[in-house]
Amino acid sequence: MRIAVPKEIKNNENRVALTPAGVKELSNRGHEVFVQATAGIGSGFPDEAYAKAGATILPTIEETYAAGDMIVKVKEPIEPEYKLIKKDQLVFTYFHFASCEPLTHAMIESGSVCLAYETVEKEDRSLPLLVPMSEVAGRMATQEGAHYLEKPYRGRGILLGGVPGVKPAKVLVLGGGVVGTQAAKMAAGMGADVTIMDLSLPRMRYLDDVMPANVRTQMSNEYNIREAIKDADLIIGAVLIPGAKAPHLITREMLKDMRPGTVLVDVAVDQGGCIETCTPTTHENPTFIIDDVLHYCVANMPGAVPYTSTLALTNATLPYAIELAEKGWTKACQDNAELRKGLNVANGKVVYKGVSDAFNLPYTDVDEFLASTAGSMSVD
Numbered sequence: 001m002r003i004a005v006p007k008e009i010k011n012n013e014n015r016v017a018l019t020p021a022g023v024k025e026l027s028n029r030g031h032e033v034f035v036q037a038t039a040g041i042g043s044g045f046p047d048e049a050y051a052k053a054g055a056t057i058l059p060t061i062e063e064t065y066a067a068g069d070m071i072v073k074v075k076e077p078i079e080p081e082y083k084l085i086k087k088d089q090l091v092f093t094y095f096h097f098a099s100c101e102p103l104t105h106a107m108i109e110s111g112s113v114c115l116a117y118e119t120v121e122k123e124d125r126s127l128p129l130l131v132p133m134s135e136v137a138g139r140m141a142t143q144e145g146a147h148y149l150e151k152p153y154r155g156r157g158i159l160l161g162g163v164p165g166v167k168p169a170k171v172l173v174l175g176g177g178v179v180g181t182q183a184a185k186m187a188a189g190m191g192a193d194v195t196i197m198d199l200s201l202p203r204m205r206y207l208d209d210v211m212p213a214n215v216r217t218q219m220s221n222e223y224n225i226r227e228a229i230k231d232a233d234l235i236i237g238a239v240l241i242p243g244a245k246a247p248h249l250i251t252r253e254m255l256k257d258m259r260p261g262t263v264l265v266d267v268a269v270d271q272g273g274c275i276e277t278c279t280p281t282t283h284e285n286p287t288f289i290i291d292d293v294l295h296y297c298v299a300n301m302p303g304a305v306p307y308t309s310t311l312a313l314t315n316a317t318l319p320y321a322i323e324l325a326e327k328g329w330t331k332a333c334q335d336n337a338e339l340r341k342g343l344n345v346a347n348g349k350v351v352y353k354g355v356s357d358a359f360n361l362p363y364t365d366v367d368e369f370l371a372s373t374a375g376s377m378s379v380d
């Protein structure tokens, strides 16, 4: 198969969809890989490394899109890319269709096959291509929180781990899933006094077993949250209710109960945020202050650490990309239920229920769709 890797053009996106190691894996299997010039530079991979691994370097985005039967990307295509995507071309990337109607219509009209990283799903309902970015964001949440607690950044002026003779900072983590666990682990490692609140008792039992002694768990409810915020120095929002907006566990009115300089890092901001006063910010301007409480609400935290994020993402995506290249999307999706869940839009049809529901579009069952396309494998 011919596989093309364009350079990401979304603002401040430095990740790339394949590393030179990934190119080597694919070309060793007899596939042709095309990489747009400088696509990997933001993640530390120069064109020469890709060429050495067997890729052909193409100078423009137009030539790169035109070269591939499968386009492998990181971010959802943005408007200038819509017209570059052709009928029957397979596009394997994050799409987040439900949050962008113009993208959904553009992909339906293109006739392409859109396999979305974020809906590839394992039997246990985990999302293997979202987990790596949650791991990055969780670890970063503590790092950023510790930074903004410093006085020059208008934080309380407290060192997360304290020092001998001085108590450490108190960190409250709302949600003990992937983000929350990684955030708590980092905070505990730095010596902070950490509390994780979640609704799931089995999850808290697990966390209680595996976390060090300076991490405790507590049931998430309004009473406990109101008590904990009074003396928390850093509060990390990491809740997720799949397919729904995050609940506002901290309301605007609760800010007055916090101490001046308390830092809020709402990682769940991409789902609306679990802190009412959080609105999405960018890496250029990541924070704002309301009622003396500092808010950090960057919606694409992993974008700030592209070296780590690219490797974390491609470690997870490459096995799927190889399967798609080896079998073609039709057979790969028939054989592998995880990949099948990733199909969102294909040959002009919406085959993912959440996307059809979001925009009231006709829905085609993915199994019926695959059965009807078997035998006409134009991209395979």
Ligand SMILES: NC(=O)c1ccc[n+]([C@@H]2O[C@H](COP(=O)([O-])OP(=O)(O)OC[C@H]3O[C@@H](n4cnc5c(N)ncnc54)[C@H](O)[C@@H]3O)[C@@H](O)[C@H]2O)c1
Binding pocket: 131, 133, 134, 135, 137, 174, 175, 176, 177, 178, 179, 180, 197, 198, 199, 200, 203, 220, 238, 239, 240, 241, 246, 247, 249, 266, 267, 268, 269, 270, 271, 298, 299, 300, 301, 302
């Ligand atoms: N800002 C970013 O750059 C970025 C990056 C990655 C992930 N995220 C977001 O971070 C959020 C968390 O992701 P995740 O991968 O950890 O999800 P997850 O499903 O692994 O964990 C969510 C946890 O929240 C818990 N929860 C649900 N309701 C709760 C409540 N009322 N109180 C306390 N806990 C509650 C669940 O029991 C679960 O343990 C998501 O919104 C995700 O999109 C943001």
